[in-house]
Amino acid sequence: MQLGLVGLGKMGGNMAERIRRAGHEVVGYDRHSEKRNVSSLEDLVQALEAPRAVWVMVPAGDATRSVVQQLGELLSPGDVVIDGGNSKWTDDQIHADMLSEKGIGYLDCGVSGGVWGLENGYALMVGGDKDDVAKVQPIFDALKPPSPTDESGQELPGAGFVHAGSRVGAGHFAKMVHNGIEYAMMQAYAEGWELLEATDVVDNVAEVFDSWRAGTVIRSWLLDLLVAALQEDTHLDKIAGYAEDSGEGRWTVEAAIDNAVPMNVIAASLFARFSSRQEESPAMKAISAMRNQFGGHAFRTAPPKGGDTSGDGGPAQSEAAQAAGSGQETGGRSGGDASLDAEGDSGSGES
Helix, strand or coil, rough: CCCECCCCCHHHHHHHHHHHHHHCEEEEEEECCCCCCCCCCHHHHHHHHCCEEEEEEEEEEEEHHHHHHHHHHHHCCCCEEECCCCHHHHHHHHHHHHHHHHEEEEEEEEEECHHHHHHHHCEEEEEEEHHHHHHHHHHHHHHHCCCECCCCEEEECCCCCCEEEEECCHHHHHHHHHHHHHHHHHHHHHHHHHHHHHHHCCCCCHHHHHHCCCCCCCCHHHHHHHHHHHHHHCCCCCCCCCCCCCCEECCCCEEHHCCCCCCCHHHHHHHHHHCCCCCCCCCHHHHHHHHHHHHHHCCCCCCCCCCCCCCCCCCCCCHHHHHHHCCCCCEEECCCCCCCCCCCCCCCCCC
């Protein structure tokens, strides 16, 4: 089978190679890559025999929208466009409507596998019409991991490929939730690692993680990858504690809000990434200030090493806070019972 592939970056380039290894012809285009086989989208379309299939692997948003629009002007009725990037699932219906006016099919395909997909295969989650899926099935079969077999050698279903739904957007929605779960799993491993590193109870933290890779209920590929990273850099000293988010985590939480689905763990893992980007926390400054105001709790001008919780080393309660607590007028507001702090206790502890 022939396939046009637009976007030959880390994922797209490896996908093109895996498809070729399966015996298919790939015509690749990427204006920024020397791996391209043609110099324009026009040349790519002309190099393919009808009915054509063109796979788009470019950044989500405007870049994808632009490529889909251009392909809509170049392709013919009966052709199919597959968006295999990380597009937001709500964009898929827009793209499908754009192409359907011209008789061109559209599939959205969530792709997981990263840089290891070339050798191990890619997990594929596809949304769209089953007839369009059938047209591209040989390519999906080339990309997905090898199917496991039963004792008779018969292939078992469900290994690395799913037609998630006939509604356009189903594939990207499934991939979005997959990535939200990934955020939460990574956060759990990371918090466990930090706790083990923070104490002197365990001598060999990296070896503990390595031991979890077999026989435990938390073994996974992500755990394998963390162990590989720890083997290269035992305490991760070479890496800054700063984590980006690529969009799917936010979209997962947004979808949970829209559907009134509690999503405590995934939401917390997303917000943890936001926290990683702060050199210091404005919110914690405000909390420290309030604790000082209502209870006279000391605050610090610099964080102590090791997370000391003694509370020493900062100013005492301000005069304004003392006035508020004693019932004196402070800026037109009265303080109330001087014997109680904000939680109704004696003010001697955390509120």
